[in-house]
Amino acid sequence: MRESWRRIRAVAGNTFLEAVRQKVFAVLLIFALVLLGGANYFAEFSFQEQFKFLKDLGYATISLTGLLVGLLGAAQLIPAEIERRTILTALCRPLRRWEFVVGKYLGLVSLLGVMLGIMGAVFWVVLRWKEAQLIGMEGGEAGVVQAIQAESRDPRLWQAFALIAAKLFVVCSLAVFFSTLATSTTFVVAMTLMIYLIGHLQSVAREQWLESGEKTVWFIQLFLSAVALLVPDFNLYSLIDEIVAGNLVPWRATLEVVAYSCAYVGVLLAAAAWLFEGRDL
Amino acid sequence: MTREQRLATVGFSGPTAVAVREKLGQGLVLAALGGFRGLAANALMLQAHGAWEEKQWVRVRSALEMATLLQPRVALFWDLASWHMAWNAAVAAERYDGEESETRRRIEARKWVEAGRELLERGTRAVPEKALLFQRLGDLYWQRLADYQAAAACYREALLKKDAPLYLERFVGYALDRAGEKQAALEYFRELRRSMGESPDPARKPEVVEREIRRLENEIRDTSAGRTK
Numbered sequence: 001m002r003e004s005w006r007r008i009r010a011v012a013g014n015t016f017l018e019a020v021r022q023k024v025f026a027v028l029l030i031f032a033l034v035l036l037g038g039a040n041y042f043a044e045f046s047f048q049e050q051f052k053f054l055k056d057l058g059y060a061t062i063s064l065t066g067l068l069v070g071l072l073g074a075a076q077l078i079p080a081e082i083e084r085r086t087i088l089t090a091l092c093r094p095l096r097r098w099e100f101v102v103g104k105y106l107g108l109v110s111l112l113g114v115m116l117g118i119m120g121a122v123f124w125v126v127l128r129w130k131e132a133q134l135i136g137m138e139g140g141e142a143g144v145v146q147a148i149q150a151e152s153r154d155p156r157l158w159q160a161f162a163l164i165a166a167k168l169f170v171v172c173s174l175a176v177f178f179s180t181l182a183t184s185t186t187f188v189v190a191m192t193l194m195i196y197l198i199g200h201l202q203s204v205a206r207e208q209w210l211e212s213g214e215k216t217v218w219f220i221q222l223f224l225s226a227v228a229l230l231v232p233d234f235n236l237y238s239l240i241d242e243i244v245a246g247n248l249v250p251w252r253a254t255l256e257v258v259a260y261s262c263a264y265v266g267v268l269l270a271a272a273a274w275l276f277e278g279r280d281l
Numbered sequence: 282m283t284r285e286q287r288l289a290t291v292g293f294s295g296p297t298a299v300a301v302r303e304k305l306g307q308g309l310v311l312a313a314l315g316g317f318r319g320l321a322a323n324a325l326m327l328q329a330h331g332a333w334e335e336k337q338w339v340r341v342r343s344a345l346e347m348a349t350l351l352q353p354r355v356a357l358f359w360d361l362a363s364w365h366m367a368w369n370a371a372v373a374a375e376r377y378d379g380e381e382s383e384t385r386r387r388i389e390a391r392k393w394v395e396a397g398r399e400l401l402e403r404g405t406r407a408v409p410e411k412a413l414l415f416q417r418l419g420d421l422y423w424q425r426l427a428d429y430q431a432a433a434a435c436y437r438e439a440l441l442k443k444d445a446p447l448y449l450e451r452f453v454g455y456a457l458d459r460a461g462e463k464q465a466a467l468e469y470f471r472e473l474r475r476s477m478g479e480s481p482d483p484a485r486k487p488e489v490v491e492r493e494i495r496r497l498e499n500e501i502r503d504t505s506a507g508r509t510k
Binding site: 045048052053055056057059060063167200234237238240241242244247 | 316317318319320323326330352354355356357361411
């Protein structure tokens with residue numbers, strides 16, 4: 001087991017370094033940082049509105065950049081290795097295929113983790129900057145200062161951050177799953193994006209379909225259940241909207257979503273490893 | 282958001298996706314699907330702000346209604362939308378130079394106030410755990426519809442929420458007083474003072490409550506003395 005973990009770490013470290021060297025991720029990071037820094041405008045609104053704009057834009061930037069990094073990174077993982085034939089030199093060593101898949105995923109997740117850390121730190125600085133700016137503008141009245149600080153130092157922002165990370169890790173595992181099947185990066189990107197969109201829509205569609213009052217036959221119910229089981233429900237992560245709106249979201253609910261994400265990542269990686277095991281290279 | 286909340290908010294029972302598609306452009310639907318609802322709703326809010334500056338009230342209404350449709354749990358949108366309708370648009374309709382008939386201007390203004398009220402009613406069902414929208418609904422009943430009984434009921438409801446501001450507890454009494462229910466207002470203020478105890482929190486302004494009790498007692502005494510004469 002220890003040997004296995006050592007090999008996984010070697011693959012993950014290699015994947016991380018390889019990804020860091022690619023210019024596209026650096027460009028994406030710079031783009032995200034510029035967007036985060038530039039989110040600090042809309043001065044003509046109330047401070048609650050300004051914080052809502054800032055948080056929405058911040059989370060959207062982090063989500064979008066993370067999504068692109070996950071998609072592009074995972075899409076290049078295995079298909080590019082197969083295309084360059086470098087996979088053969090890796091797999092002829094004492095390295096099991098499932099270790100290769102898990103190592104690749106962990107390497108990608110490490111890259112994503114580092115990028116999320118940098119973006120999170122910049123977002124935190126922007127929030128504090130906004131706080132100082134607003135306190136200066138609104139005056140030093142204790143009640144107002146307290147209300148502004150409650151918005152900028154809201155501990156629930158950590159919950160939102162955890163949810164974004166969990167969502168992106170699921171997207172990465174989806175992309176890794178498709179990359180074990182595919183021979184082209186386009187296929188991986190297209191399939192992952194499609195599942196991402198279906199994942200956002202499926203729970204609402206299913207709920208409305210089943211509760212519309214129309215009689216649903218057994219095979220439709222079976223189909224809906226299969227879709228619900230196979231496609232992750234990305235609507236669960238809309239708890240982030242609740243947090244930005246200032247509504248109470250218990251940590252328990254957040255941890256449930258994180259646990260759901262972990263379960264999906266586990267299942268998807270197991271399926272990816274199983275498929276990759278049988279693949280003729 | 283539960284199904285009940287969604288029904289209460291959106292106000293229709295058909296499939297959500299279809300209704301959203303009917304109301305929104307394709308780009309916004311994609312944003313809603315992609316988990317970027319907040320950004321789309323903010324864009325609509327900015328659009329409404331621009332329309333407000335140009336006094337395009339119908340555009341203000343449609344943009345903010347769409348924003349509430351995309352993010353029904355954001356109390357800020359309901360609050361802003363109802364303020365634009367019941368105050369800004371209604372006052373603009375009252376003062377509109379293009380209509381000579383005052384009655385027609387008032388009818389038009391009333392329609393905007395009703396639109397604001399309806400938005401707040403839906404908002405209170407979508408975000409029932411917050412005091413803000415109940416308080417705003419109370420303000421609307423008081424300031425725009427002169428329905429002080431309804432205002433008192435809304436303030437009472439707001440006070441049941443955890444985040445209700447302290448000053449709001451006096452508003453129920455003020456509203457009852459304005460509704461002409463002096464005795465009920467007096468009893469309310471007495472009960473409120475009792476609830477503060479022997480050493481009340483100064484933030485609850487016990488001196489203001491005591492002053493209101495004295496004022497109402499005098500007024501009721503004067504009224505009954507006038508009747509006896």
